[in-house]
Amino acid sequence: MSDDDTPAAGPTPFERLGGEPGVRALVDRFYDLMDLEPAYAGIRALHPADLDGSRDKLFWFLCGWLGGPNHYIERFGHPRLRARHLPYAIGIAERDQWMACMVQAMDEQGIDNALAQRLAEALYGTADWMRNKGG
Numbered sequence: 001m002s003d004d005d006t007p008a009a010g011p012t013p014f015e016r017l018g019g020e021p022g023v024r025a026l027v028d029r030f031y032d033l034m035d036l037e038p039a040y041a042g043i044r045a046l047h048p049a050d051l052d053g054s055r056d057k058l059f060w061f062l063c064g065w066l067g068g069p070n071h072y073i074e075r076f077g078h079p080r081l082r083a084r085h086l087p088y089a090i091g092i093a094e095r096d097q098w099m100a101c102m103v104q105a106m107d108e109q110g111i112d113n114a115l116a117q118r119l120a121e122a123l124y125g126t127a128d129w130m131r132n133k134g135g
């Protein structure tokens, strides 16, 4: 409890992941895996040859989404993620590859299981909403 008797909010997921260095390490692992693992070749093919820009954008976005600084919004305004993904054909297979890649990255980064599961559930909602084609 703080001085004015308001319950402490507790650390944000951003803080629990280790702030910017932790989020950056997670994003880098995510895109390294996308590059390396044949299971994610389908979504890798949708991305540019050079992943540097994708790494930066996902890092900036996730910092804010996790309760940290709003780097993405400061640079690009409202995320409009569904609209920004319309140029890429995303169906169930792509959604599931993205989620599997993120779950593997969180596991390999040693993120606490309960936190990883909570984040995966929230990310699934976003990933599912990004679908823009049948199948």
Ligand code: HEM
Pocket (backbone or CB within 6 Å): 043, 046, 047, 048, 053, 054, 055, 057, 058, 061, 076, 081, 084, 085, 088, 090, 094, 095, 096, 098, 123, 126, 127, 128, 130, 131
């Ligand atoms: C459902 C499967 C998904 C696929 C196949 C996918 C694929 C892509 C691709 C190909 C790009 C363009 C990369 C680039 O401009 O360098 C992109 C951009 C982006 N994605 Fe995804 N994505 C998916 C889900 C998600 C989810 C769940 C999130 C957030 C939690 C996300 C966040 C972003 C962001 C922030 C950008 C940058 C948008 C911009 O400023 O242009 N994506 N995604």
